[in-house]
Amino acid sequence: MESIKHRYSRQRETILQVLRGTLEHPNADWIYNKTRRIIPNISLGTVYRNLSQLVESGRIIRIKDDAVIRYDANIKHHDHFRCTSCGRWYDIEILDNTVIESFNKKHKFHIEAFNLELEGVCEICL
Amino acid sequence: MESIKHRYSRQRETILQVLRGTLEHPNADWIYNKTRRIIPNISLGTVYRNLSQLVESGRIIRIKDDAVIRYDANIKHHDHFRCTSCGRWYDIEILDNTVIESFNKKHKFHIEAFNLELEGVCEICL
DNA sequence: TAAATAACAGTAACTATTACTATTAGCTTG
DNA sequence: CAAGCTAATAGTAATAGTTACTGTTATTTA
Numbered sequence: 001m002e003s004i005k006h007r008y009s010r011q012r013e014t015i016l017q018v019l020r021g022t023l024e025h026p027n028a029d030w031i032y033n034k035t036r037r038i039i040p041n042i043s044l045g046t047v048y049r050n051l052s053q054l055v056e057s058g059r060i061i062r063i064k065d066d067a068v069i070r071y072d073a074n075i076k077h078h079d080h081f082r083c084t085s086c087g088r089w090y091d092i093e094i095l096d097n098t099v100i101e102s103f104n105k106k107h108k109f110h111i112e113a114f115n116l117e118l119e120g121v122c123e124i125c126l
Numbered sequence: 127m128e129s130i131k132h133r134y135s136r137q138r139e140t141i142l143q144v145l146r147g148t149l150e151h152p153n154a155d156w157i158y159n160k161t162r163r164i165i166p167n168i169s170l171g172t173v174y175r176n177l178s179q180l181v182e183s184g185r186i187i188r189i190k191d192d193a194v195i196r197y198d199a200n201i202k203h204h205d206h207f208r209c210t211s212c213g214r215w216y217d218i219e220i221l222d223n224t225v226i227e228s229f230n231k232k233h234k235f236h237i238e239a240f241n242l243e244l245e246g247v248c249e250i251c252l
Numbered sequence: 253t254a255a256a257t258a259a260c261a262g263t264a265a266c267t268a269t270t271a272c273t274a275t276t277a278g279c280t281t282g
Numbered sequence: 283c284a285a286g287c288t289a290a291t292a293g294t295a296a297t298a299g300t301t302a303c304t305g306t307t308a309t310t311t312a
Contacts (some may be wrong), residue, residue: 007258007309028299043261048300050259064190069299081235094229095221095242103220108249109207116221116242123234133278133289154268169292174269176290195268 006057012050014038016059020073025063025080025089027070063089063115080115083122090122132183138176140164142185146199151189151206151215153196189215189241206241209248216248 006012018034019026026034032047051071054060063070063080072080074091081090100111132138144160145152152160158173177197180186189196189206198206200217207216226237 009259011260041261046260081237084238090235092233092235094225099220100244107218108252109216109218110247110252111207111244112210112246114242114244116240118226118237118240120238121236126234126236135290137291167292172291
């Protein structure tokens, strides 16, 4: 990762700071609106392009809602839990590499990445 | 599940047969085109509506690509693996309920559903 | 400090999905 | 089994999220 040559841009760094400054798992539009408070004339296209670049360079990760793509600045492996009652997203830990490695040993697949999404009811709502 | 009252419709049953007849994990548009060979004037909206109903009633499941929703007629729990080289989707088994149950015991979350997606390189491509 | 070009803002286009409307066709009940 | 109720339909318009395009700006490098 991070092999692609990217020039510095204030827009990209601001987007990253915005995302690092929240525990929500926002989508592009949320990030766009927050970033606009800092760079009022930033364009939505710039947000999308930079989010993709940040994913590409491994500085953030993508998570997938039913339809919308959401982002997370926490790049160490973790799983995601969505509360069906309040809609919050949580970072949780269930899967680790050992599960994957043992699968790789048994089969002729080579697993490079995995994404686990859970849903149910969170502690607050219970 | 299957508590909702649905009238019979040839369109819905045909869609289900089309999906049961493939091991691909097609999206709505693919299903629409296949179904059109049987019911030429079926509408895309009908396909979407029925896919949602079939999910609702537990006869099929949804899986999520980066952007597009895909469907699977195999409703027994399994995980999905996508080959980054050829793009194929595979049904595989890694997670089972015991992993989830043990998590539920340790935490105050109540997990109701989970979806694991993996990517890497498949046997054929290796 | 000038040339090369990545990144930008602004906007148009695209794609997947949902909503709307008038019509058709399963189901229920007298 | 015919009449009435309304789910489901076809066809189309609208929406939302995302990507592509264009002329301009700004970072890098030599």
